[in-house]
Amino acid sequence: MTPLARLLITSQFAFNVGFFAVLPYLADHLGGALGLGGWLVGLVLGLRTFSQQGMFVVGGALTDRYGARPVVLTGCALRVTGFVWLAFATSTGAVVGAVILVGFAAALFSPAVETEIAREAVRVEGDGGPPRTRVLALFSAGGQAGALLGPVLGALLLHGTGDGASGEHFRAACLAGAAVFVVVLAGQALLMPRAEPAGRHRPTTWKPLVRDRRFLGLTLAYSAYLLAYNQLYLALPAELDRATGSQRALGWLFALSSALVVVGQLPLERWVAARLSWPATIRCGLVVIAVAFTATGALLPLGGLWPALAFTVLLTAGQMLVVPAVRACVPELAGAERLGLFTGALSSVSGLVVLAGAAPAGALLERPGPVPWLLLASVPLLAVPLVPRGVVGGGRAAGGEDKGADSGRPATADSAN
Numbered sequence: 001m002t003p004l005a006r007l008l009i010t011s012q013f014a015f016n017v018g019f020f021a022v023l024p025y026l027a028d029h030l031g032g033a034l035g036l037g038g039w040l041v042g043l044v045l046g047l048r049t050f051s052q053q054g055m056f057v058v059g060g061a062l063t064d065r066y067g068a069r070p071v072v073l074t075g076c077a078l079r080v081t082g083f084v085w086l087a088f089a090t091s092t093g094a095v096v097g098a099v100i101l102v103g104f105a106a107a108l109f110s111p112a113v114e115t116e117i118a119r120e121a122v123r124v125e126g127d128g129g130p131p132r133t134r135v136l137a138l139f140s141a142g143g144q145a146g147a148l149l150g151p152v153l154g155a156l157l158l159h160g161t162g163d164g165a166s167g168e169h170f171r172a173a174c175l176a177g178a179a180v181f182v183v184v185l186a187g188q189a190l191l192m193p194r195a196e197p198a199g200r201h202r203p204t205t206w207k208p209l210v211r212d213r214r215f216l217g218l219t220l221a222y223s224a225y226l227l228a229y230n231q232l233y234l235a236l237p238a239e240l241d242r243a244t245g246s247q248r249a250l251g252w253l254f255a256l257s258s259a260l261v262v263v264g265q266l267p268l269e270r271w272v273a274a275r276l277s278w279p280a281t282i283r284c285g286l287v288v289i290a291v292a293f294t295a296t297g298a299l300l301p302l303g304g305l306w307p308a309l310a311f312t313v314l315l316t317a318g319q320m321l322v323v324p325a326v327r328a329c330v331p332e333l334a335g336a337e338r339l340g341l342f343t344g345a346l347s348s349v350s351g352l353v354v355l356a357g358a359a360p361a362g363a364l365l366e367r368p369g370p371v372p373w374l375l376l377a378s379v380p381l382l383a384v385p386l387v388p389r390g391v392v393g394g395g396r397a398a399g400g401e402d403k404g405a406d407s408g409r410p411a412t413a414d415s416a417n
Contacts, residue, residue, distance in 0.1 A: 002124060005135055007191050008117045009142040011072075011184050015079075015109065016146025018180030021154035022083065022173050026099075033167035036092065044099055051103030052110075053351030059111040060344020064337065068116040069192045075109030076185035080178045087174035111344040114139075114327070118339060122331050132331075133278070136324040137269035141262050148258035151251070209345050214388035215333045218326065219346050221282060223353035224383030225322045228289050230354050231361065231376060232257065232315060238365045239296070239308050249305060256309075257316045265320050278325040282387045285321030286380040288314060293377035297370030318380070329391045 030041045063071050082101035089095045117139050121132035157173040209215065232254075240247050272281050292314030299307040326346070334342035357379075364372045 002120060004193065005117065005120050007187065008113055008120065009139050011188060012113060012139060013142040013146040014180055014184045016143050017150045017153060018177040020147050020150025021177045024151050025154055025158055025170065025173065029170040030095065033170060034090065034095065040092065044096060047096060048099045048103040051100045052106045054348055055104055055107035056111045056347035057341065057344035059108040060115060060340035063112040063115050063340030067195055068112040069194060071108050071112040072188050072192065073185060075105045075112065076181050076188060078105035078108065079181045080185065083174045083178035083181065087171040111340060111347065115340040115343045118327055118331050118343065131273050133269050133273055133324045133328045136327045137265045140323055141265040144258045144261035148255060148262060209342065212333060215342060217386040217388045218329055218333065219349050221286065221383040221386040222326050222346060223350040224379050225286060225289065226350040227354050227357045228376065228380050229315060229319055234358065234362060235365055236308055236311060242368065243303055243307065253308060253312045257312050260313065260316045261320060268320050269324060272321065278328050279387045279389060279391055281321050281325040283384050285318045286384050288321060289318035289380040290377040292318060293373045297373030300370050332391050
């Protein structure tokens with residue numbers, strides 16, 4: 001593992017610790033301590049999602065033009081400012097402004113870090129090191145470790161005194177999150193190398209995105225995955241309510257999902273990398289996700305936690321297959337000079353698909369029984385043919401279906417790092 005890869009993985013871990021120390025408790029703070037109405041709480045949370053996921057493409061384009069270092073540092077500084085602002089915000093306008101700033105900070109930080117870890121993974125692979133999916137798997141595991149520990153930190157700050165959460169406790173959680181981002185900012189400022197941006201001398205244009213059918217196919221397949229994975233936050237709570245009458249087990253199932261990624265991501269990558277190409281791995285992951293919905297529908301008659309448990313485990317297994325393989329494919333399709341733009345567009349488009357599909361999925365889940373689960377299983381299955389062929393990489397690239405196909409763009413082994 002190179003020093004830059006360690007820095008990026010550690011930063012992703014710390015960023016998620018600070019973020020998830022606050023985010024799971026934001027809705028309760030808005031509706032409780034601040035007394036906002038339900039529709040307004042939903043609006044505020046929606047604005048945060050849009051300012052983050054919807055603006056990833058902006059962060060990616062800026063990374064191509066100016067390099068990862070200034071974009072990451074700006075994102076960290078904005079996140080510190082946003083969390084401090086949120087800690088002391090009491091009016092609706094102040095809360096909205098702080099939440100938008102928090103979201104936009106991630107829209108700068110995340111695509112810049114994801115672009116840089118992809119460049120470094122390609123460079124390491126090109127120098128004879130481990131396959132890029134291994135570095136990207138470690139990056140995913142680091143992020144999930146942060147997502148696992150962050151809510152624990154938030155819970156200790158919010159409820160550690162035993163007298164329940166309050167505005168003061170939420171303020172402490174926000175300030176603790178801001179402190180984590182100060183540490184990330186300092187680490188990046190000291191250790192992130194300065195490098196010439198790969199796309200500085202090329203104007204930003206959307207034409208390569210629109211014209212690249214293989215990237216559009218990969219984006220739609222990833223969007224289907226993300227829409228299916230989003231049911232962890234929509235369908236899973238609904239199933240727990242139906243089966244047990246409460247959502248007490250929800251936090252434990254979320255923790256189980258994160259723990260599975262932390263423990264299982266790297267061993268699974270090692271096993272898959274020797275056997276499957278990246279496109280084949282994505283297709284397998286989509287099929288596993290479809291099985292997650294099908295198995296849940298089949299287990300509904302058993303009642304209890306069995307359907308929810310099966311859904312969590314299988315959905316997480318599908319995630320571990322899809323995400324590193326998709327990230328490995330993007331550099332081959334984007335080329336060095338537009339990697340940030342393509343990385344950001346992948347997240348922004350998939351976020352819009354999730355936003356568009358959330359309401360129909362929610363309406364579908366109002367119907368009891370296995371039918372909604374079986375219909376949702378069709379989403380990842382329909383995406384399997386969209387996964388592009390001809391992307392060289394993975395265990396079977398030398399002799400499988402992807403052999404000899406040209407990516408049509410220069411590989412990114414000539415990373416700016």
